[in-house]
Amino acid sequence: MLSVKNLYARVEEKAILKGVELTVNAGEVHAIMGPNGSGKSTLANIIAGRPDYEVTAGSIELNGKDLLGLAPEERAAEGIFLAFQYPVEIPGVSNTYFLRAALNNIRKHRGEPELSMSAFMKHIRSKAELMEIDPSLLSRSVNEGFSGGEKKRNEIFQMAVLEPTLCVLDETDSGLDIDALKIVANGVNALRGPGRAIVVVTHYQRLLNYIVPDFVHILMEGRVVKSGGKELALELEDRGYGFVEEELAAHA
């Protein structure tokens, strides 16, 4: 589904990604772990099309389609969803209005008719229930005055509403208490399915107790330096990133 090849990217003059390779197939859950500054969030944001980064080499394809030439909204329409590490507060824009505009644009791209207001409301109410979101939040401005946990839940709620094919979660666990973490994980797990892939970017193993990955990749200094199964995350938790560095040094 997702194929990242030899990806190099920089922000201003600083090189961040230095040859990332990543293949994600439909139905799989991948975790990308790594120390601070390794480039995990950069990778997540580049997949979604954030304009702050400049890709200098390599490619990203979704189901064989080149993503790098596409605007963020076109990528969303192709089925990409990025759950933000820092969801943005947008006073004056209601959650419901904005989600309807997003969903209808995505449906249009897929050649599906727009949802009627009542069908849309029914759709979002069922997803709000899944994410244990207070329906009154729906009519409020996007993320405005939401607590940290509410913002993260709102991200996964939006993901559930938009039903993307590739979900990228950028440190969704940061700042969550254990109850909120479980709700978020339940929401993500409910979206697991044969037609969909999930990429979880995280610093800690904790989230992976609840969203169990099929594959774990370690990103360091802008490259995937080690890949393995879910046990790799546990090993990291035990031994820290130091052992990976030592292994790399031994190979050098």
Place this chain on the structure above:
Amino acid sequence: MIDLATRPSRLLTNFDEVRSILSALGPESLDEVRFKAFARFKDAGIPTQKDEEFKYISLRILEEGHFGPAYGATVERSQLAKVPLGELDAITLAFVNGQYAPELSTADLLPPGAFIGTLADAIEQSGPEALASLGKVATLEGKLGKQNDERFVDLNTAYLGEGVYVRLEDSVILDRPIHVLWLSTADHGPFAAHPRTLAILGRGSRANLIESYIGLAGTYFTNAVSEIVLGDGAILEHTKFQYEGSEAVHIATVAVTQEGNSTYTSNNLNFGGKTVRNDINVWLNGEHTETWLNGAAVGLGDQVIDNHTRIDHAKPNCHSFETYKTILGDRAHGVFNGKIFVYLDAQKTDAKQTNQAILLSRTAEFDTKPQLEIFADDVKCTHGATVGQLRDDALFYLRARGVPKQEAEALLVYAFAAEVLEKISVAAARESVEKLLFEKLRSKELSEEPTRG
């Protein structure tokens, strides 16, 4: 100052042409008022950018524009359906090119103690003393300020011929909004019109007044003056909706006097016109008043929108709240000048002023000048100004969810202005204005791609 003696503007030469026609309204004494106002304007001349109060707006067009006397024109009712607020359900007084248009107005049964009609009707019903307050409100005489400039009020008074009179006796509550519709269609060359409104609300009365200035065609100059008096405890919401034609010059002065315990809300909305100047002056003449000055403006193309407000806190214990929002794209130029005078006696004044602008292009310009002059020592006055662009992070957030760029930008700009538009309490008017804003924004590529160094 442009020397009018050597290069007479049409704004001066028109006077001799129309003097005798103007005299038809009001007593002889009013003729004298006109003549004196004309003499003052002639002495002062058309302001240039060397005049402090007009520093950011070029009015050269008034010099060169050949704005002749206003002439009659016909607007079909069907045309009203096409303009925002054109068919607002309200007590409506319509004017075309400054002349009363009864065929576009409504005949309403008003509660006892309410008069809403033309100045001419007012004189016919109540005699010339009905207009005794004319010119008494729109004056800065004896008020603070070193650069007080009233020449456009003088120009309006010089050409005072037609206008609106609203009078509510004490305790009259008018639930239905009043809509004064000033339509302009310059299909026979440029003209100047000088609309005048006088609204006097008695003690404890309440009304909702909407003034719309709407352009249908051509180049013209609207020079409006509205004078408003709020008696003790009176409440007025006053929405001024400016949607003049794209070649029009619009200059307007709104002068308000508030007696004690009264509440005045101004919604100053500017969407049209090429060269636009508003002066909103509020004189607080009693204690415990509340004043809300809200402003929203969208400038695109080469529009210049220059908003000046002044609040004279002349009495203690008065509260004023001011929020102005300006959206500028292309090469548009916006100005906000907010004066707050707190007089020596006006202890416990609470005045809050904010003004924000969003620039959608690198060539748009915004000048902001808060001006607080405080002579009392126990007061609370705050002001804040921000000028910025659309937030990149918010834009990316919306787009990453699937909202197309153009729509996402429109949504963000719309959200920026929403705080002000929400203050329009007449739902149908608010919805029309919101729709206009959204359409205006959606029709346009708003932001420029960031350049990479």
